Amino acid sequence: MKKLIALAALAWAGLSAASAAEPPQCKQQTVEKSVVEMCLLPGAAFQHDLYTLKADKVLIFALVDDYSENVVLEHTIPEGLSMEFPLSKQGEKTVQIRGGCVPVSKDGAEVARVCNFFWGKHQVVKDVRFEFN
Numbered sequence: 001m002k003k004l005i006a007l008a009a010l011a012w013a014g015l016s017a018a019s020a021a022e023p024p025q026c027k028q029q030t031v032e033k034s035v036v037e038m039c040l041l042p043g044a045a046f047q048h049d050l051y052t053l054k055a056d057k058v059l060i061f062a063l064v065d066d067y068s069e070n071v072v073l074e075h076t077i078p079e080g081l082s083m084e085f086p087l088s089k090q091g092e093k094t095v096q097i098r099g100g101c102v103p104v105s106k107d108g109a110e111v112a113r114v115c116n117f118f119w120g121k122h123q124v125v126k127d128v129r130f131e132f133n
């Protein structure tokens with residue numbers, strides 16, 4: 001019974017923290033017939049924010065703010081038939097997603113992040129700015 005009460009208390013605390021956060025901020029861009037969506041999922045007060053990148057509604061990554069500034073992901077395309085994102089098909093054996101969401105400061109405080117990402121030779125996120133309240 002004590003375990004059940006403890007689990008219920010933890011679940012309530014988690015829901016309370018999640019409901020204290022603001023709704024996600026998302027921005028979309030179309031690149032080479034793919035819809036790319038960059039989102040900021042704000043954390044509750046004094047919690048980390050989460051940045052996500054989706055391509056054609058498929059989650060590519062989710063990164064906590066501390067690790068979103070300098071990102072490099074590399075994919076080697078296998079030989080033969082394979083399921084690949086259209087943006088990965090650029091004629092090379094490997095493709096990289098690289099870029100980041102860098103902080104913008106004013107008067108010593110972080111007031112925004114600006115995100116730029118390239119998927120191979122295509123810029124899929126261009127100057128997406130998330131303002132903090």
